[in-house]
Amino acid sequence: MGAQIMTDWDEFISTVQKQEIEKAREIYSETVVQHAIFPRDPGSMENPDGYARVTGPCGDTMEIFIRVLNGKISKANFLTDGCTTSIAAASMAVEMATDKKVEDARCISKEDILEALDGLPEESRHCALLASNTLRAAVADYLKMAKEPWKKFYQPASHR
Ligand code: FES
Numbered sequence: 001m002g003a004q005i006m007t008d009w010d011e012f013i014s015t016v017q018k019q020e021i022e023k024a025r026e027i028y029s030e031t032v033v034q035h036a037i038f039p040r041d042p043g044s045m046e047n048p049d050g051y052a053r054v055t056g057p058c059g060d061t062m063e064i065f066i067r068v069l070n071g072k073i074s075k076a077n078f079l080t081d082g083c084t085t086s087i088a089a090a091s092m093a094v095e096m097a098t099d100k101k102v103e104d105a106r107c108i109s110k111e112d113i114l115e116a117l118d119g120l121p122e123e124s125r126h127c128a129l130l131a132s133n134t135l136r137a138a139v140a141d142y143l144k145m146a147k148e149p150w151k152k153f154y155q156p157a158s159h160r
Contacts (some may be wrong), residue, residue, distance in 0.1 A: 019134045029118035032088045040089035050142025056130035064138040073097045085124040089131035106139040
């Protein structure tokens with residue numbers, strides 16, 4: 001009996017999710033939908049080499065953590081309390097930054113993210129700006145900490 005209820009509930013949830021995804025496909029590109037459903041590298045990072053937390057004009061906040069090896073971003077993670085498109089934009093930003101030289105990652109712009117996402121509706125374009133601003137700030141933090149590396153060990157990333 002319990003197993004049947006679980007199966008019905010799972011089916012119900014799965015149907016609702018499928019309906020939501022189909023609705024999203026009417027508004028967003030398939031790339032946006034895929035990054036929103038399966039975001040690349042969400043989560044935080046212990047002792048990142050660079051970190052930023054930025055709040056956009058919409059009030060949503062994004063965090064990006066980067067690990068740098070030999071001048072390249074070897075790993076990047078993000079967190080956001082923002083909308084679905086902010087998840088897709090942050091996911092694309094960390095994907096684009098990974099394996100790039102720090103200077104090149106710093107140049108990833110709102111337009112680059114929008115292009116990689118195959119566009120966003122006008123009212124969601126600021127989500128890509130939040131992602132590029134947060135990535136740039138994380139790289140700037142890395143460059144600042146690279147000059148004074150000892151600070152990393154007594155300044156938690158969240159306090160920088
Ligand atoms: Fe705030 Fe998308 S609406 S980041």
